[in-house]
Amino acid sequence: MTKPTYHIFVCGSFRATGAQGVCHKKESAQLLQYFDQEVTDRGLDGLMVSSTGCLKTCDDGPVVIVYPQNVWYKKVNEEAADAILDAIEKGTVAEEHVLA
Numbered sequence: 604m605t606k607p608t609y610h611i612f613v614c615g616s617f618r619a620t621g622a623q624g625v626c627h628k629k630e631s632a633q634l635l636q637y638f639d640q641e642v643t644d645r646g647l648d649g650l651m652v653s654s655t656g657c658l659k660t661c662d663d664g665p666v667v668i669v670y671p672q673n674v675w676y677k678k679v680n681e682e683a684a685d686a687i688l689d690a691i692e693k694g695t696v697a698e699e700h701v702l703a
């Protein structure tokens with residue numbers, strides 16, 4: 604396996620108890636699928652998408668983190684996902700969606 608240049612983490616709300624949290628209720632699982640499909644459609648080699656446990660910023664969910672930039676995004680929907688992927692392709696940040 605080749606290590607990714609960029610890694611997108613989408614909060615999947617997982618907890619040790621198995622309970623699902625805010626981001627899951629705001630359809631982060633569908634968002635994860637959307638990111639995966641867009642990465643494939645755009646041919647973005649070197650970009651991996653994964654889900655995470657709760658990122659402890661539930662009020663701003665669905666939360667997405669992009670590494671290696673360590674940029675956190677809030678209230679991400681498909682439109683924001685497109686902006687985030689556009690920014691990665693340009694080497695910039697989708698400022699309007701950043702979690703400050």
Ligand code: FES
Pocket residue numbers: 614615616624625626627656657658659660661662664665666
């Ligand atoms: S469930 Fe996503 S930040 Fe808590």
